């Protein structure tokens with residue numbers, strides 16, 4: 001049985017459309033390590049959740065990236081929602097000429113086994129500038145360039161499928177991205193930042209779960225994962 005590891009009911013609702021009854025929520029609050037990208041956070045969480053559950057787990061780490069703020073709140077989105085709040089994120093962004101933003105989701109799957117490292121084999125560990133181990137490998141150039149020289153928007157846009165994060169336990173990574181704009185809150189559906197995120201003229205909170213899934217960061221990542229998982 002696959003466990004979808006989250007404390008967030010909104011994520012579970014959206015995952016059901018792709019994973020159906022083969023998925024069970026595991027309400028486990030894994031350690032969200034301090035890191036400036038979602039892949040590192042999700043991969044770490046998946047390993048911790050797998051060790052806890054001893055069953056295949058899928059972790060979902062998401063964030064809202066506001067271009068005018070160089071991608072803030074990004075990996076700190078949950079903390080900012082709890083402290084600043086969604087309404088005030090809108091009011092801060094309102095002051096900016098450029099209100100473009102994006103959502104990104106990283107799904108990290110771990111079942112204690114290895115994977116074929118497609119599209120490119122991963123046979124090395126990289127080191128970050130400060131000498132600490134960098135668990136993010138795979139997909140060649142995109143990964144290599146994922147450094148300080150890349151803008152948050154570039155980073156968010158440069159999402160690729162089928163990355164494998166190595167380290168102790170192998171973790172398979174699936175990413176999803178959606179561009180949009182920060183607007184005054186509208187709509188009653190969804191969760192989190194959905195009322196202030198507009199895509200093609202409609203906020204995510206104005207969409208049904210099906211409509212949101214069809215275009216959203218999470219829907220895209222789940223579709224990739226679902227396709228891979230069913231073939232497995």
Ligand code: ITT
Pocket residue numbers: 005006007008011029060061062063064077078079081082103190191192193194204216218
């Ligand atoms: P788990 O970590 O337990 O899964 P969480 O709600 O803390 O639940 P994240 O850290 O991934 O999940 O979420 C970061 C923030 O982004 C948090 O404030 C969410 O409410 C928000 N968020 C995530 N996905 C979203 C979506 O599809 N629409 C709107 N807000 C979203």
Ligand code: NA
Pocket residue numbers: 032078
């Ligand atoms: Na979280």
